[in-house]
Amino acid sequence: MALNSPLQDDSIHQAPLEIVSKLLSENTNLTTQDHESIIVAIAPLLENNHPPPDLCEFFCKHCRERPRSMVVIEVFTPVVQRILKHNMDFGKCPRLRLFTQEYILALNELNAGMEVVKKFIHSMHGPTGQCPHPRVLPNLVAVCLAAIYSCYEEFINSRDNSPSLKEIRNGCQQQCDRKPNLPLRLLHTSPDLVSQEATLSESRLKSVIVTSNEIHVEVERNNTANQKMTANVGNDSEPNLIDCLMVSPTCSTMSIELSAQADRILGCYVEILKMLSDYDDWRPALASLLQPIPFPKEALAHEKFTKELKYVIQRFAEDPRQEVHSCLLSVRAGKDGWFQLYSPGGVACDDDGELFASMVRVCNNVHILMGSCYKTKKFLLSLAENKLGPCMLLALRGNQTMVEILCLMLEYNIIDNNDTQLQIISTLESTDVGKRMYEQLCDRQRELKELQRKGGPTRLTLPSKSTDADLARLLSSGSFGNLENLSLAFTNVTSACAEHLIKLPSLKQLNLWSTQFGDAGLRLLSEHLTMLQVLNLCETPVTDAGLLALSSMKSLCSLNMNSTKLSADTYEDLKAKLPNLKEVDVRYTEAW
Template sequence: MDFNSGNGGGGGANELHNNQFYQCEENKPLLGEMSEGNNNTKLSAGPCKRSLHHCSSSGMRYKLLHEGDIQVCVVKHPRTFLSKILTSKYLRRWEPHHLTLTDSSLTSATPTGYMETSLSYSSIEDLQLLSWDNAPKYCVQLSFPGGTVLLQAANSYLRDQWFHSLQWKKKIYKYRKVLNNPSRWDVVLKEIRALVDMALTSPLQDESIHQAPLHIISTLLAENSNFSTQDHENIIVAIAPLLENNHPPPDLCEFFCKHCRERPRSMVVIEVFTPVVQRILKHNMDFGKCPRLRLFTQEYILALNELNAGMEVVKKFVHSMHGPTGQCPHPRVLPNLVAVCLAAIYSCYEEFINSRDNSPSLKEIRNGCQQQNERKPPMPLRLLRPEPPTPPSATLLHLSANPSPPQPPPSAPSNPAPSIPISSQTPSLPLSLPPSVVNSSEILVELERNNNSTNARRKAGPSGGDREPNLIDCLLVSPAVNTLSIQLPAQADRVLGCFALILKMLSDYDDWRPALASLLQPIPFPKEALAHAKFTKELKYVIQKFAEDPRQEVHSCLLSVRSGKDGWFQLYSPGGVACDDDGELFASMVHILMGSCYKTKKFLLSLAENKLGPCMLLALRGNQTMVEILCLMLEYNIIENKDTQLQIISTLESTQVGLRMYEQLCDRQRELKELHACSCSHTPSTV
């Protein structure tokens, strides 16, 4: 049956339109004036009449219907006496149909009979409930030109559910059509307010009830770029009630990001965006599924940073997310904030990373690292220094005069100098720098490489050099990264400072520190950030907080996630790319680790293999933790090389605290030997 080709209708139509019916909502805006503070820029809506059924005091809620089974009857408006007889209630018939409520029409799964053609929402003139005495039970009336469609449900609840669902579909279709083709700005704003009010007051419960208006408005903003900034703010204020309990869709997030960038000092950012961002941080479960939510949060924080005393505003915002109590009640806030910080920090180096002239690829870094490990001649890669290697001076020829294959390290003389084991282990390594520019950090790195190569040859044998180096090893030995000069633009530098400050603030909260340490344990930063002195200096505060925390779940995250990978402990130790304090943070990390369950022979062996040089230098400066480490290495026989043992003993005897602890060690060893000898002498002989 064609529902759209009717005529004007006769007197019989009045039979279905009497004063006892529930009146439907008029197609007029439902919202009047906005708040008094904004009435100077908001347009008022005309008077409206709310549906009596819609505003009933019962407070019933219904699920939005998308399809269902129902009885259908179509009544044509009669114009003659014969047609009145043919359309009387005694001759009416009902057809069962499975109806689907699409975005634009009401269709049947079996397009026959009354529902041979779909009923467009635009052709529905009126939507009401039948309630007179002799009317069929549980019916919804849909008036169209030339007739009426009656839908009969099984009970009153299903009838009301069909009524509100059809009403919602019809109205949302109208608003989508009007706002997709805007004519005047005052009409657009008035319709947006009416759409928001309809969504807020609807008795239907469904995710699309609030999301559909947001998508309509986001499409409007995306397709119309000629709105002024004031128009944008009016729209944001109008849709603010919908955002209290809903995430903005991706297109709307992009619009919000643009507003934050262009007008960071707008009051809309503080008054409207703040609760939206707070809800995102509290309830979002995965930024990977909605990256624009993360980008909007990032731009909002940067807008706060642009205000007067921006850093203080950012601090207050982070504090408001944690709450005044000692335990944050929202478990998703910290992971979401960390995700925003990591993405923002990566964006600071993104331009540098994408530049092939500045940033070496990871494959090239690894190739350069493997060349150093295998002692092969350097390849003419972009990674290596542009200047040719400097020939060795005459004073150093005696250190590399033997061109034969590498032999086991020779025994050191009785008074070893710190520079002797440095060059004796590298007979065939070409010198790339003059001896005059070698500094103490390079000496420490070379000493650690010597220890690592000796231990690797002792443990792994000929196949030990085939392992794939990790990222921090590449940062240590790659000349390109060691000499990398990173200069960020002014805006990127401000972004880096803002989000590094947030990471510092997160580490100040005791309840957040364990989870923060766990999230940062894999070092989730680009290699360019680790080679940037400003970033590692800012992040040092966070690592120091981890090193000062007595909880094992916190300070254990200073170590690597698994064997074969390096962690913050290696990165901030002497010789690491982030160490700038001559080992003070390294000593703090060793102290807290040795104070817990890491006072083991395995941990001491790792220090002896990788960080013996820094431990000795710090012990020479009187660091008590390092003195204790060296004494434990001697007590547990960690060091097998006699010459190295003599160097450790000489180091201990160079300071008062070291001499005292070494004498105590000797006393314990002497007493242990005497006790052992005494127990052996009193052992009865066996017959």
């Protein structure tokens, strides 16, 4: 009757489902055959409607008890597909999420196992390069996160077993005379614990999901090692970093054991995360969803989990898109991200820093990741402060990315301590690639000293149509230590010339009118030319992404952003952060 009614209303189909749901809750002694008959009978009603909560419980039970039933494939598949495509918030209907979890686990119990799951994920994505359903990925990720959390729930509930915050900070390498691990109870809760868990579930979830500030991945050096290192270099010097790297932590690795069932569930859902990371169109959103590290700290202390998840992080690191690999960094300042977790000494590092080097390199070009950090010098300072030792060790082993990092630290004068500088130089000279790059650095430094030597003109204008190569050739021809005013207006220079402009120590006025100078170059200028007073960006392709970096140029008095992609919000932000700004041109922009 409901299917044949000409009336159009959600309740026409929903009411019969509610009736069936109520009858099932009142009749708990039905046979398996009865279960399947009922499911087949109500299947047409589920084509355009989500199952109510009690019916979801009934479906979950059937998936657990008869995962190989044909009903799971023939009836539940379109229901779950509809849930993943149209559900907006699992928080309002958690049993839909539980049903989806149990359905995927039932697929994994079939003979083909993960191959069936993989085909299901592919059917949700579709055959084209772009998934047409924007809700599928966030819903799948929500299901995966909830399932992974459930694997560690018993471990979390057992306070004696849950790793302390100190252990997480120490890379989970101290056991502190803990009691033996208790076996994990997963999903199938005993009746006497159901009410207790329901009461505490929300508070537990909030307390154990990792926020970035809970994870400090630096390995704490023990007192003996510290005394030994400081004795070698004196009280006023930094510890010998190479020696520090060679000191193994004097603590055993903590072991987290899961039951066989929990292990299967964990393996299934981590594999799904791997599958999701293989789709190019899903990878940016997936990286963004995983950037806050939305896993319990117990999972990060579990070697199997972090080892399997490394594939996903590697996929992010290999992606050339800034929106993807920038998600390896922390959500905001003061928080740790995947970059820290998988760096040497981090909670998840098990490969002597190979993934760390890959994250820094990003497609064999260290400057790409640095560009995504917006401030190259700031990024190098952070590495020098927190990860200099691991960088030096990897460079010592011939890692080209780390060799380039150390050379950049020397070139930008990141390291103040003379002993540390000498140690970096020794590290570079210990390998062929390091020796070659250090020699190239020395050549550049000699050219830089010649360029910055006092003398030469105070004003310089390049002819129109000059290129980056022309500018580089001109600046290499003599001394420009006195150059204060440089006009590149109506030339063909691009952001690539910024690396030459930042070497002009006295530059106060720079005219880039009608050039192809963009955001990347602007970020580099704002980092190094902090004494610049006049800047003309009229008719350049700069956007808010680069213009925001100008807030660090506190000496700016005159700024021309005429005919750029400046927004009103960015303009207000710049006015608030540049106290000396007196002349501003924002004509033909959104801020005009």
